Structure formats: structure tokens, C-alpha cells
Amino acid sequence: MAEAATHGPEVAFDGVGKAFGAIAAVDDVTLTIAAGSFVALVGASGSGKSTLLKTINRLVEPDRGTVSIDRRPVGEGPAFRLRRRIGYVFQNVGLFPHMSVAENIAIGLRIEGRAAADAEIAAALDRVGLDAAMAARMPDQLSGGQRQRVGVARALATAPGLMLMDEPFGALDPVTRDQLGTVYRALHERLRLTTILVTHDMAEALLLADRVLVMARGRIVADALPADLLAGRAGAEADALVAVPRAQAERLHALQNEGAVGRG
Numbered sequence: 001m002a003e004a005a006t007h008g009p010e011v012a013f014d015g016v017g018k019a020f021g022a023i024a025a026v027d028d029v030t031l032t033i034a035a036g037s038f039v040a041l042v043g044a045s046g047s048g049k050s051t052l053l054k055t056i057n058r059l060v061e062p063d064r065g066t067v068s069i070d071r072r073p074v075g076e077g078p079a080f081r082l083r084r085r086i087g088y089v090f091q092n093v094g095l096f097p098h099m100s101v102a103e104n105i106a107i108g109l110r111i112e113g114r115a116a117a118d119a120e121i122a123a124a125l126d127r128v129g130l131d132a133a134m135a136a137r138m139p140d141q142l143s144g145g146q147r148q149r150v151g152v153a154r155a156l157a158t159a160p161g162l163m164l165m166d167e168p169f170g171a172l173d174p175v176t177r178d179q180l181g182t183v184y185r186a187l188h189e190r191l192r193l194t195t196i197l198v199t200h201d202m203a204e205a206l207l208l209a210d211r212v213l214v215m216a217r218g219r220i221v222a223d224a225l226p227a228d229l230l231a232g233r234a235g236a237e238a239d240a241l242v243a244v245p246r247a248q249a250e251r252l253h254a255l256q257n258e259g260a261v262g263r264g
């Protein structure tokens, strides 16, 4: 579980398409995600975000096009070898219920034939803000937020470089969600990862990512910096998604001013 040694790879999509029957879930996506960047993938339900993400670790095999990691097609070689280099965290993270937290975190290393020392487990827990005493607990003895933290620790245990996160904080209360997002962003920096985060939450995307991709009908309809999105410079479809957090922020601000006037 070496720190700092990892450096996230570049990820590139070239003409990637995937249909399920008549539905074009992903429709001719071409783009490059720079090494070490934090990219959010947002869009309405059913727009193709999860399908696109899963073409990277081959949980979905595209019908057309190529996905490459550091310029090597992901289709080269066996999928299990590819997945060793990729951390994957999703909603309700799927910890093995019959294994302790420590065993869950060590599972990736065990598959590689390595044992994890207690100190390594403690360090993995510490990274995600959990006490070393959690190592002995079973998943059903954890809160939802703690389980997601363990899921992140497990995904990072093999020093993967690339992290794919599919609504990782989606089922959590807003405070825990915000905390965990901040904790994760710091880890992304410290471990110099490449992170691709699928989220419904535009505010989360704007606050965490360096670059936001908006999907609609299987296509990328906007590709922008958070500041450009907020300023309404990323087109109508992106603006419709930004309108919600922007209006909320404005209403909260107005409420705060009213309160200040009322008290004054």
C-alpha cells in the first residue's frame, strides 16, 4: 500500500459505442481524460454515465470503438489483470458480508498473493478517516457512511492509480456525503490518482472535479471547467443542470440577507 508511488494514467475513448437492443446507451464518445485529473460525469438518469464508466474496466464491452489506458487498449489481455490496476467504488459498495473490515480491505492484496499486515490495514483505515479498531468489525456493524469509507479504502489498497466511482456517496445523508467527498478529493491529490466520478449531483461535480462532462442520450453534450459551467458558458443542456444548485445557492443567500435585515 505504498503512497505517492502511484500516478494515475491517461484514459482515452475513441468512437466508443454501446447499444442495448434499440437503446444507444453510449453513442460515439471520443475524448481523453488527462493523467492525474479528476473528472465528473453528470447527466440525467439513463443518459449513459454508468455504461461509459464500465467500458473502462470492461464490465461493459463496447460494440464499437476503443477505450485505452495510457494508450493501451483495455481489451488487450485478460480483464482480471486490467481490473487490478483500477479501483471501483459504487453505491452500496458491496463489502463481503461474511468478512471483517480488515479482510474486506485485504481482499485485493490476497488475490495478488500478498498478505496485509495489521499496520497496513490501520493505515488504509486512517486514510479514509476511520479508527484502526474498526478492522475487526463486520460490515453489518457499520453505518452507511462507514461502509462507503471502507469501500474506498478497499479500492485503494492495491494502489490502483485509476479510480472509477459510480455514485459512491449517493445513498448517504448530505453532511456525510460532503465530508466523504472532501476526504476523497484530498486522497486523489495525495495519491496522484486519476479519478472519474459519476454523479447525479451537479453541486458535487462542480465542487470536486477539475472538469465536468455532461452526458445526454449516450453522448457528451458538454465538456467544461466548473467555473465555465457556473458562468453558463457550457451550453443549454449543461445550464439546465447547473440551474438547480445555482438557484438554491441564490435562495439561501437571499434568506441569509433577509435574516440579517430582520435581525438588524
Ligand SMILES: Nc1ncnc2c1ncn2[C@@H]1O[C@H](COP(=O)(O)OP(=O)(O)OP(=O)(O)O)[C@@H](O)[C@H]1O
Pocket: 020, 023, 024, 025, 043, 044, 045, 046, 047, 048, 049, 050, 051, 052, 200
Ligand atoms: N444491462 C443492460 N441491459 C439493457 N439496458 C441497459 C443495460 N444497462 C443500461 N441499460 C440502458 O442503457 C441506458 C443508459 O444506462 P446507464 O445506466 O448507463 O445510465 P446512467 O446515466 O448511468 O443512469 P443512472 O443515473 O440512472 O444510473 C438506459 O436506457 C438503460 O436502461
